[in-house]
Amino acid sequence: MHLRDRISLFHLAAFGDWHIVAEMDASRSFVAVDSYRKAASSDAPAAWNYKGLTIHADPRLHEHVAELVRAALPLGASVLDLAAGSGAMCLRLKDIGMRPTGTDLVAENFRLHGEVDFVTANLNDEIPAPLRQGFDCVIATELIEHLENPRHLIRQCHELLKPGGLLIISSPNTSSSISLAQFVRTGEFRWFTPLQYGNDGHIMPILLPVLRYALEECRFANIQIHSIAPLRFAGLNWWKMRLLAWLLRRVIARPLLEGDFLIAQATRPR
Numbered sequence: 001m002h003l004r005d006r007i008s009l010f011h012l013a014a015f016g017d018w019h020i021v022a023e024m025d026a027s028r029s030f031v032a033v034d035s036y037r038k039a040a041s042s043d044a045p046a047a048w049n050y051k052g053l054t055i056h057a058d059p060r061l062h063e064h065v066a067e068l069v070r071a072a073l074p075l076g077a078s079v080l081d082l083a084a085g086s087g088a089m090c091l092r093l094k095d096i097g098m099r100p101t102g103t104d105l106v107a108e109n110f111r112l113h114g115e116v117d118f119v120t121a122n123l124n125d126e127i128p129a130p131l132r133q134g135f136d137c138v139i140a141t142e143l144i145e146h147l148e149n150p151r152h153l154i155r156q157c158h159e160l161l162k163p164g165g166l167l168i169i170s171s172p173n174t175s176s177s178i179s180l181a182q183f184v185r186t187g188e189f190r191w192f193t194p195l196q197y198g199n200d201g202h203i204m205p206i207l208l209p210v211l212r213y214a215l216e217e218c219r220f221a222n223i224q225i226h227s228i229a230p231l232r233f234a235g236l237n238w239w240k241m242r243l244l245a246w247l248l249r250r251v252i253a254r255p256l257l258e259g260d261f262l263i264a265q266a267t268r269p270r
Contacts, residue, residue, distance in 0.1 A: 030148060031122060032201030036106040039086065053088040053111055057142045057170075060229045061261050065141055065168055066092050068265065072166050073098065077136035080160060082123060082153075083143040087112035103131060124148050127156045134162040141170045142261075145192075145202045150211075154218045161268040167220065173227050173262045175208040177245035180252075184244060191260075208257065211264055220266035227259030 039046075039054055046054035055062055066089070069079060075097035081089050084102030087110050093100040094116065101117040104110055110118050119130050124147055138157045144150045157167050172191035173179060179190035186193075189205045196202040206214075208225060215223050249256060 030203065031105055031124060031146070032198075032203070033106055036085070036104075036109050039109055041108075050088040050092055053086040053091055055088045056085040058229055058231075058261065061141060061170060061263075062089055062092060064228050064263070065089070065139060065170065066096060068168055068263075069093065069098060069137060069139070069166075070096050072265075073136055078133075079137040079139060080131065080135045082138065082140040082157075083146070084110060084118070086110060087116060087118075089139065089141065090116045098137075101131070101135070103128075123153060123156075127160060131160060135160055135165060136162060137166040137168065139168045141168070142172070144169060144171050144206060145204050147204060150204060150206050151214050151218065154214050154220075158218050158220065158268055163268055163270040165268045167215075167264075167266045167268070169211070169264045170261050171206055171211070172202070173208070173257060173260055174205045175256060175262075176227070176230075176258045176260065177249045177252075177256050178241070178258075180248050180256075181241055181244040184248075185241065208262060211262065215264060215266050219269065221269045223264065223266045225257070225262060225264045227257035227262050229259050229261055231260045 036056070039056070045052060048055040048057075048059050050059070050062065073079070077098050078101070079093050079098045080101050080103065081093065082103055084090055084104045087102055090100040090102045090112055101119070102110055102112065103119045103121045103123075105120065105122050107118070107120040112118070119128050121128050121131070123143065138160050140153065140157065144153055147153055154169075157169075161167060174189040174192065176190070182188060182190045192202050192205045212223060212225060
C-alpha cells in the first residue's frame with residue numbers, strides 16, 4: 001500500500017464521515033482547499049464581505065490590520081498579502097492608498113485579476129521568484145495555522161521584506177483563558193478541533209510564546225503581540241467552562257491575551 005493510501009485511510013479512521021479535500025501526496029505538503037474552491041465557484045454574496053469580495057476571516061480582523069498598515073506606512077507603500085483569498089484585503093489596501101500584491105494557492109478564488117498583481121503559490125513551499133522583489137510590508141492574516149511549518153513561513157517573510165519592512169501576522173489565539181480551559185477539558189485548543197481541521201484546514205496551533213520565539217529566531221525586531229475581538233458563543237457560557245477559565249486566569253503567572261485573534265507586528269532590521 002502506498003503512503004498516500006495509508007494517509008487517506010488514516011483520515012477516514014480519524015474523522016469518520018467528515019470529508020477532507022486536500023492537495024497532498026507522499027512527497028508534497030498538506031493544504032486543505034475544499035472550502036476555498038467552493039467559494040471560488042459561488043457567485044452568491046458572502047455575509048462577511050468587503051465591497052462584494054468574500055472575507056475568509058472575521059471582518060474586524062481585516063479592518064484592524066488595515067488600520068495598522070495605514071498608521072505605519074506612507075501612501076504608495078508596497079504590501080504583499082499572503083493567502084489573499086478573494087482579494088478583499090488587497091482591495092481594502094488599495095482603497096487606503098497602498099500598492100497591494102496578492103498570492104494564494106487557489107488562484108480562481110482571487111477576483112481582482114487584472115487590477116492587482118497576483119502570483120499563485122503554495123506557501124508550504126518556497127516563495128516564487130516573482131515575489132522576491134522586496135516589499136514594504138508583508139501581511140499573513142489567518143494563514144500560519146494552515147501551514148505545516150510556521151518557522152518556514154516567518155523565515156520567508158523576512159526574506160520578502162525590505163530592510164525596515166513591516167510584518168503583520170495573525171492567528172487564532174490558543175492562549176486565551178477560554179482556549180486553555182477548553183484544552184484542559186477536551187485536549188483541544190479553541191479553533192483547533194477536528195471540525196476546524198476538516199472544514200477550515202486549521203492544522204497547526206501556535207502558542208503565543210512560540211510565535212514570539214519564532215520571530216526572534218528569524219531575526220525580527222520591534223516585536224509586538226496583541227489580541228483583538230473576544231468572541232462569545234452560547235456554548236462558552238457554560239458555567240463550568242467559565243469557572244475553569246476564571247481559575248486559570250488566577251493561577252497562570254503572566255497576564256493572558258483574551259481576544260480570539262493574536263496579531264504580531266515585527267520589522268526586519270535595517
